[in-house]
Amino acid sequence: MMSATAVAEVEINGRQTPLGELPVWTSALDFLREHGLTGCKEGCAEGECGACAVLVARAGLAAPTEWVAINACLIPIVALDGQQILTAEGLGSPSELHPVQLEMAMRGGSQCGYCTPGFVCSMAAEYYRPDRVAASQPLSELGPNGFDLHALSGNLCRCTGYRPIRDAAYALGSPPPSDPLAARLWEPAPVPAPTSIHVDGASFNRPQTLPEALAMLASAPQTTVVAGCTDYGVEVNLGGKRPRVVLAIDRIPELRTLTIGDELIEIGAALPLTELERRLQGRVPLLAELFPAFASRLIRNAATLGGNLGTGSPIGDAAPVLLALDARLTLISSGGERELPVADYFTGYRSSVRRPDELIRSVKVPLPLAPLSSFHKIAKRRFDDISSVAVAFAVELDADSVVRTARIGLGGVAATPLRARTTEAALVGRPWTAATVAECAELLGAEGTPLDDHRASARYRAAVLRTSLLKLYAEHPGRESGVPEVSGASQATAGDSC
C-alpha cells in the first residue's frame, strides 16, 4: 500500500533502514526501539525530558551539514524519510567511547543511565556545532569551550543534580578532523525526500512545492499540517489522536525564507526557531529574549513560528512577542494570499481566522523596532516551562520622555493571546515616570480574564501582570529616580486615573 515513488528509508547510524509498512504516526522513538536501538528512551512522550533525543543531519548555517538534536518521541519516523539519524549507539561503543561519552562516563555524568543517551546526543550536537568557539569570557551558562548550556535545556536528569553533566560539557574539546562525524559536516546535507505514504487508510505527505501543498490542503480540508511536529507528537502520544491525513510543510523553500529589509523583516513560517535565532543574530531584541525562554533547544530545533501560531494556543510564547512587535501574518491558499495583524488572528481558544485551506506563509515584523522592549515569562521553572503569564513590551518614548507608542502582548491571561489595549492607551501621551507606571500597572493587572489552574492562580496572574510593568520600569527607568512599590497590590484609588 506504500505509494511513494522510491522506497522510503532512513539512514540510522550509517545503515540504510527501510521504513516498511507501519502506522504513519509511529514515532521515530518507537521505530528506533523496534529496530533494536533501545538506547533511545521514552521518559515522557511529550518532548519534555529529552531521554529520546537523537541527532539528525540537516543543512547547516556554519557548515553544509550540522548535527541537530531533536526529540524522537515527537517526530513520526516517516517525517525523516531520506534523512540521516544518529543515536547514542552510533556515536560510540563501550570499548570505543565517543569524546562526549567519555566525559560523561568519567565525570559521573550518569547514575541510573536512563536519561544519559539523550544527554549524550544533545551534548554531541553542541560538540559538533561548527561555530562553537572557545569563549573569551565564560558566563554562567556558557562554558570556556563555548559550550552553550541551553543546548541541554530539554534534557532532564533525576539523579545527578546536573553539576557533573555541566562539567562534562564544559570539558569537551573540539572534534579532530579525523572524526568522520565532524568530516560529515562538510558534505551536503540530505535533501528532503518527497514522501507520500499511505498505510491503513492514513497518509503522511511531504510535497516538494508550495503549490502542491496548497492544492492538497484545498482538496482535503481535514488535513493536519505539521512542521516540526512538536505539537502533533504530543497530540498523538498523549491525546491519542490518529490524524488520517498529515501534510508536512517544514521543508518547503518558500516557507523557510528570511528577508531583512529596511521596512520589515519577513520570517518564513516554517523556519525552525533555532535557525531563526542564529540567523537573526539578535537583530530583534524581543525575539532574542524570547528564544532561550521558548521551550527547550530540542524543541526549538524543530518548532516554528508558524506552528506556534497555527495551534492557536493561548499560552504559546511567540504570540505575545509578535503582538508587541505589531507583526503581521501572511496566509496563503491556492486562491491567493492575504495579510493581517497577529492581533486579529486569534478568535478563541485554539481557534483562529485561518481557513482549513490556508497555510501561514510568513510573519512580518515592521521596522523600526520600538527602542524600549522586554519579554517577561513568568513560570515555575526558568528552563523549558510553559508560561503562567507571558508579557512582551514594546514602548517608544519621544525626546521629552513621553510615551509615543506602547504595545503590550499578553499570553496566559485569556482564551487567546491579546494586546493590553487599555493599558497601552493609558500610557500613550504620558511621561515615562514612576507615577505613570504605577497607575498604568493597575490597569495592566486588570487586563484579560486570567483563570486558576495548576500552573498559577488567577490572582497571581493578575498580580504579575501588574508588576511586569513595574519591572519594565525598573529595567528602563525614566529620568526621575525611584521605582514604585511592588507590594500592596491595587493601592490605586477610585480617584486615580491614567
Place this chain on the structure above:
Amino acid sequence: MIAIHDLATRPESAAVGVPIPHESAALHVTGTALYTDDISYRTKDLLHAFPVQTTHAHARVIAINSAPALAVPGVVRVLTADDVPGINDAGVKHDEPLFPPEIMFYGHPVCWVLAETLEAARRGAAAVAVEAEPLPAILTVAQAIEAASFQGARPIVACGDVEQALQQARHAFSGELEFSGQEHFYLETHAALAHIDENGQVFVQSSTQHPSETQEIVAHVLARASSEVTVECLRMGGGFGGKEMQPHGYAAVAALGAALTRRPVRVRLSRQQDMTMTGKRHGFHATWRVGFDADGHLLALDAVLTADGGWSLDLSEPVLARALCHVDNAYWIPNVRVKGRIAKTNKVSNTAFRGFGGPQGMLVIEDILGRCAPLLGIDPIALRERNFYRAGQSTPYGQPVRHPVRLAAVWSETITRGKTASRADELERFNAEHPHRKRGLAITPVKFGISFNMTPFNQAGALVLVYKDGSVLVNHGGTEMGQGLHTKMLQVAATALGVPLDKVRLAPTRTDKVPNTSATAASSGADLNGGAVKDACEQIRERLLTVAGGMLGVSPRDVLITDGVARALGARPGDGIAWQELVQAAYLQRVQLSAAGFYRTAGLHWDSSAMRGSPFKYFAYGAAATEVEVDAFTGAYRILRVDIVHDVGDSLSPLIDLGQIEGGFVQGAGWLTLEDLRWDCSTGEGGGRLLTQAASTYKLPSFSEMPEIFNVTLLENAHEAGVVYGSKAVGEPPLMLALSVREALRQAVAAFGPSGSSVNLPSPATPEAVFWALQDASAPCDGAGTWAGHGRTPVDGAVVRPAPVGDRPKQPLHV
C-alpha cells in the same frame, strides 16, 4: 596474620575508597545498558498489557463489560479479578486488591487488556465499559481529619513531660503547616516482563527495588510457591523508593497474563499512567506547640503529624514512624510528644520516597525554628547550632546520639568552607542596595538514622562465585537504580578478595541467587549487601590462604593476597602466586570456590508499639549553607551558591558518594520549591484527578535549578566502626540538606520586610508562593496576617511581629 574479620578495617591498597565511575557508565553513555522494557523489544510473541483506568475518585464497581474490548482487532484477553487463581492483592497487607471491587482513586485500574500491539491494547482498554456507583470521596488531608478517616497505626513518640515544660517555657509558640508530597519521576516508568518457562515456572523481569517481595506477590497472586517464581532486576532507571512497594502489582499483572496465555507479557506504564496510578512521597499536615527557654534552647515539642496515606497503607506506617523519629533532626528536645496518624484519602497510595518520612519530620522542626527565630530575636543559624545534640544526650525515642561531635564538625566546616560570615555581610550590602531583589542565606543540619526501623529487614545475603580462570562473579540481594550500589559491591569484593577490580563482575539481581532479600532502601544497600559480599569473599579468601600457605610453605596466617598476588609476608614482590594460579590450584585440591555470605546488623532494637529503642546503627550527618536570590516582581528565585559538608564515613566510592549528595540535594530542592502536585479537589466530575500528570505540568529541577556554585566536601576522619570498611550510608541523608534552600528563601523573603519578621512559607515554595510571602512581608503590618486569604495553603494564624515576649504567655503565640 589471617583475614581481617573486623568489618570496618581496610587493608592496604584497597579497591574501596578509590574514586571510580559507575560500573555501568560505559553502557549508559552508549545506550547499551538494558532496562526491563528494553528486553521486550528482544522478545518474540509478546503481548502488551494496558490498564483500564476509571474516572471516579471513589465508587463501587458494579460491572465490567469486556466484550467490546475483545471485539477490537488484536485484543487477546481482558484480565479481571475472576482470573486470579490465588490472592487478589498487590501488597502484603490485604488492603490493595490487584483488581479492585471498589474504585479508590481517580485513575484506579480495574482491569487490564492484553493485545498483540500496544495500540490494540490501548484501543481495547478504551472499549471496556465499567459500570460503577459513585461514593463520597475524601480528597484532602483536611477532609480526612474532619471525617476522622484514618488507617493503620497511631504511634506516639514521647519523652519527658511536655505539658509541664510548655507551662514553664519562657517562650511558647504554636503553629500549623501543611506541605506537599513529591512525584518520584524516575525517568524509567514502571515496567515488567513475564515469561513462563518450559517447566511452567514463572520468570519476571521487573523494575523493582524489592525483588523478593515482587516474587512473593507474584506467587500469591498465581497461587504458586515462591520457588516457582523468579524475579530479576537488571537495573532501574531510577527508583527513589517509588519501586520499593509499587512494582509488585505490575509484575503480577504481567505474570498473570503470561500464565493464562502462555505468552510473554509486557507491562510498561506511560508517564501519565505512572503518575496517576503510583504512590508518591507523603504530604503531611502538622500542628505544633513548642517551648524555648530564655536563651532559645528547645524545651518541649508537642505535635500531631498526619500523613496523607492515600487509599491503602502500603508503606505509610513505617514512613510515619521514621517521620516521628526525625522530627528532632539534629536538636535535643528534652520533652517531646509527637503523635502520628495516617489519613485515608481517595488518592494514589503514597509510598516510600528517598528519606522515607525523615524529610517530612525534619521539615516540621526546621519550619518551627525558621519561624520562631525572629520571634525569639535570635539569628536562625545561632538558634540551630545552640540546640544541637551534645554528648550523652538521647533522642526522644531513647537512642543515645553517638558522635554528636561530627554534627558540630560538619556544621563548623560548612561555615568555614562556605565563608558564610563574610558573605552574610556582602548579602546585607546587596539587600540594602537592591529594593527589588533580595538574597537569603541559611544553614541547616541533617542527622539521619541509618537502618530499617523494622529490625528484621536489616539482613542481607550474597553469593560469590570464583571460576577456574580466576574470574569472580558477585551476586547479592541489592538492586541497582543508579545509586552506584553495584560499583561499591565490586570495590568491596575486590578489596575482600585482594584482586584487581577488573577480575570481578556483578550479576543482575535475581531471587534465585539470593533469597529473602530486603528492599534496596533506607540507604542501607551498601551497608547490608556490603557486609554480605564481604563475608562471602572472606570465606573464599580464607580457603585460598590455606592453599597458598601450602604452596609457599608458610602458615596461611602469614599469607597476604593483594592486587591479585598471594605472597608470604615480607616476600619480595616477584615471589608470589598469581591469583589465577592460586585458584587453579585450589580447584585441583577440591577446595570450594564459591560461598554464600550473610550479614545482619548487630545491636539494633525497636519496640514499634512503644516507639522506643535503638533502631539505628548510626546517624549520618551533614550540613548545607545555601544562598538564594528572590525577585520581588514575580517571586522567582535562583540558587546562587551551596556549600555542603557531609559525613559518609570512610567513603567506599567517593565519586559515587559525591553524586548521591549532589543529586539528593537537588531532588530535595525540587520537592521544596517547584515540584507542585495538584489535584482537582472539587466534588464534581473530575474530582480527585491529578492535574499535574505529565512532565509538561509537573516540573522537576532542570539545569536552571542547579546551584550556580556547588561545593561538596566529604567529612574527613569520619571512620565508622562496625560498618563495611568504615563507611556510612549516603542514599537518603543529603536530600534533607535541601531544607537549607527553603530556609534561605524564608530569609530572603524576610529581607523584604522589617527586620525581625517571622515569615510563613508554604511548601512547595513555588515562585507564586514566594511572591505572596514577600507581599505579606513587605506589606504594612496590620497585625492580622493575610495568609488564610492566599488560597490553597492552609497555614492559618497571623504572622506575629517580633514581640518582646517578656512574660511567659498563658497561651502559645500562634505563628
